[in-house]
Amino acid sequence: MVAESSRMRGAEAGGLRADARRNRERILVAARAVFAEHGIEAPMATVARRAGVGVATLYRRFETRDALVRAAFAQQMETCARALTEALADADPWRGFRRLVETACALQREERGFPAAFVAAFPDGTSEHAPTRDRAERDLRTLIRKAQDAGALRTDFHPSDLAVALLAHCGLVTALPGDEAASRRLVAYLLESFRAGPSNGPLPDPSSLSLHHFPVAADNVRGGTSGRPSPPRGARRA
Amino acid sequence: MVAESSRMRGAEAGGLRADARRNRERILVAARAVFAEHGIEAPMATVARRAGVGVATLYRRFETRDALVRAAFAQQMETCARALTEALADADPWRGFRRLVETACALQREERGFPAAFVAAFPDGTSEHAPTRDRAERDLRTLIRKAQDAGALRTDFHPSDLAVALLAHCGLVTALPGDEAASRRLVAYLLESFRAGPSNGPLPDPSSLSLHHFPVAADNVRGGTSGRPSPPRGARRA
DNA sequence: TCGTAAGTGGACGACATCGTCCGTTTGAGC
DNA sequence: GCTCAAACGGACGATGTCGTCCACTTACGA
Structure with a gap:
């Protein structure tokens, strides 16, 4: 009943303390960067580190990864x-x-x-x-x-x-x-x-994508001896 | 130097013992089923269990998930x-x-x-x-x-x-x-x-997909209070 | 029938992520 | 300044997956 929802800005950053609001912004910036680089499956901890905050802070602002994704975009x-x-x-x-x-x-x-x-x-x-x-x-x-x-x-x-x-x-x-x-x-x-009417005009330049990988029987399918073994699982994550 | 690569069938199931060859087949069948159900990221152990073999057997036949995927398809x-x-x-x-x-x-x-x-x-x-x-x-x-x-x-x-x-x-x-x-x-x-020439004919029936989710500003974007929290992480895996 | 090498399966250690708990720090009102 | 609720961050237990190791089993040739 207090003057809390005065400006219709959602419950987003409403009554947050100054530092909290600042951190929220930094988290969103970091999230966009990390998601762009590693996909939206990237570890929450990576986002937190990038934002320079602790995991707890991240979870306090965004209960789920989903909420973070939605807010970020x-x-x-x-x-x-x-x-x-x-x-x-x-x-x-x-x-x-x-x-x-x-x-x-x-x-x-x-x-x-x-x-x-x-x-x-x-x-x-x-x-x-x-x-x-x-x-x-x-x-x-x-x-x-x-x-x-x-x-x-x-x-x-x-x-x-x-x-x-x-x-x-x-x-x-x-x-x-x-x-x-x-x-x-x-x-x-x-x-x-x-289009129903006349053409939209000439097409843009084609991609330089090769179709060398058209899914035709792969030569490199070998029973138990494929090329190099894959790298240790989570090696390339931030 | 022995009569080993007599029939050109790749190195796939060449000189495997009867039981090993049988297991290899069961693994491939299981892999297709599991990949279809859970995606190709499904745990290798799930494939092994479905095939009724141990993980070790799976890894012995297919060194990497990638090799398994290729062989399965x-x-x-x-x-x-x-x-x-x-x-x-x-x-x-x-x-x-x-x-x-x-x-x-x-x-x-x-x-x-x-x-x-x-x-x-x-x-x-x-x-x-x-x-x-x-x-x-x-x-x-x-x-x-x-x-x-x-x-x-x-x-x-x-x-x-x-x-x-x-x-x-x-x-x-x-x-x-x-x-x-x-x-x-x-x-x-x-x-x-x-198509360059005349039309290919009428289109098939449209999808019943709703475009209710066109990515317009989501109403449900709230700072830290989205709907239900997501279920405990790996809950729905086999 | 028997010996043995190939095959097997499950336990295990390493590792990554999750999300919470809790002791410490700090902003803001008085 | 002083107080205290709000905010903070990192440690931690739980969970899940990976891929290897090793002791047991079995197919198959002699």
Whole structure:
């Protein structure tokens, strides 16, 4: 009942002491860096060390790894939200749609660690209703409808196709971190196949990825004598 | 110098004693089952238990997890190789190309665990030359060229695009195991965008995937008080 | 039938991570 | 300054996995 939730800023850093608030920020910065470098499975202790705080402090601020991941990438998620708003406001619905896809994919590509956070946001069917997300879903459907009505998006495009495309792209950048060409190329192909009207124009340059590893019977499959033995388990962790 | 490598069957199960050979088979069967259920990161001990052998036996046959993974999915890889041969032999190069993509994606979709093995086969640039793979790569290029010459595959299609597409699909089925509709839908879109001539026909039914989780600012991001705490770490492993 | 080398399985030591407990430090109000 | 609740950090017990070691078992040739 006290003046505690005066500014609607969530329960995030509300009544924290100055040092605590400072540490919270340092943890978030460290988390993004560590997750980018080692994936969101990186040991919590690594994040803590990077932030210059103890593990206890980390756990006090973020009860679970999941909470930390979500908080760390909240900013990226807001970028997505903004992109959606802008897409809806665009006079050309196809341009809006295209930019939305490109923005979301660029985030997945550039913010390493975000892709993993992204899929973590798709825990199969868990549909706990949340106003912001409900709203986003409605906006997406509206955008799609508008682009279809404008004759730019194929009429058999289904809203779930957007999720499919984003998850596929997510998988690609996870498998090939750093291969920007591959990412752009996939996005271009997808947008091309979603397009109802004329082509979107020429494709970006192809990736330099070799398909030398097409999963054809591997020559190096030997019963019990593969190449070098793998290094001692947790050797390359920070 | 003895009659040991008489039948060219690799060093796989060559001079093993009868019981050892039997156990090797049981391990491979168990590995496929366990990898499908828990991913290729599943504890080696789980595989051993499932196979009804000791860990030591497992390690004696397969020095590393990697060797086990490769051996376990060798059959699937051979299916890919066969599909490639058939594609090349097809009188209609586009049909061959399409079937190859569909076969590879169907394998990724149906054989859970294979996708992970698949990406494991793309360790960024490690191009240890292996005759079977070199051959496969050459065949793929030939197939692509033929389909382009027939006017069915867009001329700016680059061989690496095939790898990009397969990796993206791989990521999708990994994120959404069991969602066959999503997989088919993505494949249809990709083939549509690769096509130079007329459309491939109507798309398959869309996935029932909700986009309720589009990564828009998450309502449930709270500083240190997310929902339920995650379960004790390794609780759901076999 | 018997000897032996190949095969086997489980115990074990090493290691990594998790998340809590608790004694110490520090910010902020008086 | 002084007090004290809030915040801190590191040690610690629990848990889980890895891969090896070694004493026991078994297939198979003589």
